[in-house]
Amino acid sequence: MPKLSRREQNKLDTRERIIAAAATMFLSQGVEQSTVTEVAQQAGVSRGTFFNYFPTKDSVLAAMWGDMTERFGEVMEQALNEDTPTRQRIHGMFQNFVIAAEREPEYMLLVSGEMNRDLPSGEGPAERSAHISTQIVPLIEAGHARGDVRTDLEPAFLARMVAAGYVAAILHWRDNPQIELRREFAQTATFVADSIAPQPLTSTVDLSATLGSLLDGRFSCRAYKPEAVDRAVIERILELSQRTPSWCNTQPWQVVITEGEGTERFRTGLAAYVRANAQSPDFEFPREYVGEYRARRLETALALYDSVGIPRGDRAASGEQTMKNFDLFGAPHVAVITTDEALGVYGAVDCGLYVNTFLLAAQSLGLGAIPQAALAGSSPYLHEFLNLPEGRKVVCAISFGYPDEEHAVNSFRTTRADTADVATWFSS
Numbered sequence: 001m002p003k004l005s006r007r008e009q010n011k012l013d014t015r016e017r018i019i020a021a022a023a024t025m026f027l028s029q030g031v032e033q034s035t036v037t038e039v040a041q042q043a044g045v046s047r048g049t050f051f052n053y054f055p056t057k058d059s060v061l062a063a064m065w066g067d068m069t070e071r072f073g074e075v076m077e078q079a080l081n082e083d084t085p086t087r088q089r090i091h092g093m094f095q096n097f098v099i100a101a102e103r104e105p106e107y108m109l110l111v112s113g114e115m116n117r118d119l120p121s122g123e124g125p126a127e128r129s130a131h132i133s134t135q136i137v138p139l140i141e142a143g144h145a146r147g148d149v150r151t152d153l154e155p156a157f158l159a160r161m162v163a164a165g166y167v168a169a170i171l172h173w174r175d176n177p178q179i180e181l182r183r184e185f186a187q188t189a190t191f192v193a194d195s196i197a198p199q200p201l202t203s204t205v206d207l208s209a210t211l212g213s214l215l216d217g218r219f220s221c222r223a224y225k226p227e228a229v230d231r232a233v234i235e236r237i238l239e240l241s242q243r244t245p246s247w248c249n250t251q252p253w254q255v256v257i258t259e260g261e262g263t264e265r266f267r268t269g270l271a272a273y274v275r276a277n278a279q280s281p282d283f284e285f286p287r288e289y290v291g292e293y294r295a296r297r298l299e300t301a302l303a304l305y306d307s308v309g310i311p312r313g314d315r316a317a318s319g320e321q322t323m324k325n326f327d328l329f330g331a332p333h334v335a336v337i338t339t340d341e342a343l344g345v346y347g348a349v350d351c352g353l354y355v356n357t358f359l360l361a362a363q364s365l366g367l368g369a370i371p372q373a374a375l376a377g378s379s380p381y382l383h384e385f386l387n388l389p390e391g392r393k394v395v396c397a398i399s400f401g402y403p404d405e406e407h408a409v410n411s412f413r414t415t416r417a418d419t420a421d422v423a424t425w426f427s428s
Contacts, residue, residue, distance in 0.1 A: 015053050017043045019067070022060040023107055031057060064111045072096075073135045086143035087193040090162065093139075094189040097170065098181055105177070112174045133163035140196065150198045157239065158196050160232045165192040214360050219414075221368030221400075222304075222324065223407035224331045228259060229400070233365055234333070240361035246350035252339045253354040253395075256386045259333055266334065270381060271326045279377035282341075282393035283348060292417075300414050307412040325374040331399035336375070336382055338392040351395040358398060368403030368410070371396050 021043035025034040036057060040050040054060050075096045079089040101108040136159040143149030149158065169188040173181060234257065246252065258266050279285070289297050302312065310317040328334050337355060339347035355371050362369040375382065375397035382394050403410055 014043075014045060014049065015063075018045065018050060018053055019060060019063055022057070023064065023110070026061075026110055031061065061111075068111050069131060069135075072132065076135050076139060080138060080142055086139065086146060086148045087197070089139055089143075090193045090196075091186070091189045093136075094166065094169065094185040097166075098185050101173065101181060109174055109177060112170050129160075129163055129167055132166065133159040136162050143196070148198070149196050152199070154239070157232075157236065160235075161195060162192050164230070164232055165189075165195075211360075214363050218359060218363045219368075219410070220370040221331075221403045222329045222370060222409045223404040224329060224368060224399075224401040225404050226330070226332060227402055228332045229367060229402065231259075233367070236365060237358060237361040237367075240364075241354055241358040244350070244354040244357045246353065247343075247346045250343060250347070250350065252343050252347040253351045254338045254392060256336045256338075256388070257333060263328070263332055263334065266385060267326065267328050269385060270375070270378060271323065273378055273381040274323070274326045277378070277380070280380055281373075281376045282379045283376070283395065285373070285377070296415075296417075303412045303414070304409070307408050309408075322374075325372055326378075328399040329370065330404075331370075331401040333400050334375070335398045335400065336386060336388075337395045337397065338388060339395055341391050341393045348393075348395050355396060355398060362400050366402070367400055369398050369400035371398050 018039065022034070022039045025039050025042055034057065036050055037047055039057070039060070040047050043050070054063065072093075075093060079092055082089075084092075097108075133156070137155050140149055140155040140158045140162070144151055144155065165188050169185055173179060173184065238255065242251075244251075244253075301318075305312070305314075305318055305321065308321065310321060324330075335358065337351050339351045341347075343350075359369050359371065373396050376394045379394045382388060382397075383392075388394070
């Protein structure tokens with residue numbers, strides 16, 4: 001690093017004095033109670049000088065966070081310069097925070113609060129976590145080269161999972177400062193290290209049992225907890241779903257996913273649209289249900305209504321239940337699946353395969369989900385709200401989130417026909 005000029009060094013010293021003074025004031029009397037004037041006096045500078053470096057008190061807090069993440073980067077760089085196993089490097093990363101927290105607990109509690117706050121720069125918690133995971137990627141890549149990190153998952157994904165464990169441990173300590181810090185962080189580091197280590201090979205029988213367990217456990221979830229799903233978990237679903245086979249490997253699916261306020265605006269507008277407009281799907285709905293198809297459809301409807309106490313023939317109550325489709329059954333997210341109109345029925349078939357993979361991926365990650373053709377009936381609204389390009393046809397939507405397992409509507413299960421009813425053998 002080139003030597004700083006006297007002017008540059010003086011500016012750096014002044015900045016550090018202001019940050020140190022702010023930390024002293026914030027810790028002694030709180031951020032809200034501390035004024036810029038008091039911080040400037042503590043630092044031995046004028047108010048004008050303070051504002052030359054920081055536009056607000058929040059900017060000083062952001063700078064403290066920035067310094068902390070810079071030190072984190074230095075720890076990562078130092079770990080890479082040492083010829084040690086990845087497991088040891090992971091433990092060292094967690095241990096470094098423990099040492100700092102034990103040395104300056106109040107200061108670290110103050111700065112770690114910035115993880116869950118939107119900064120003046122516009123950076124939010126997601127961007128902050130992404131910044132940490134970016135610095136972890138080289139550690140994962142080095143582990144691949146050493147052979148002590150699993151290679152069935154991308155380095156960027158593994159880095160996000162490590163960062164998620166690191167951030168979760170810090171926030172848990174911040175909310176519960178009385179915990180045994182060393183024990184908590186050591187346990188988290190061990191869990192993270194085990195998760196990214198090469199996984200033992202699984203037998204074919206075990207794989208079949210795993211798939212069977214996912215298929216048996218999956219159901220159409222019609223009630224959700226309000227908590228949003230972490231972006232990293234959703235991205236993992238998308239990564240798994242992208243392995244779906246397709247005709248000539250066209251991969252025709254495109255997915256739009258809502259979250260936060262986007263979900264709320266979407267569901268509110270959708271319900272209003274449905275009440276005022278007739279259905280207009282991009283693909284024709286079934287002309288009619290006859291024979292066994294009608295019987296299965298009726299059986300499912302009656303089981304659904306029975307689970308929530310709707311008597312047979314109560315059209316008003318069943319109509320209210322149907323409208324829950326357009327409230328996304330309270331899910332915090334919905335994924336809208338579209339195909340290219342030029343690919344016709346085969347594009348839709350490929351998207352159907354994608355939907356199934358998405359559902360099983362969500363199930364494997366502890367989420368509930370429900371595929372909804374009902375939303376495809378409001379294609380004009382979906383196109384306008386989601387800015388879908390011309391030429392994209394809506395196949396269906398998938399509402400998903402953490403299932404409300406206590407809700408009665410999630411208690412019933414549909415039946416399946418015996419394989420003898422669907423499979424025909426031709427042997428000669």
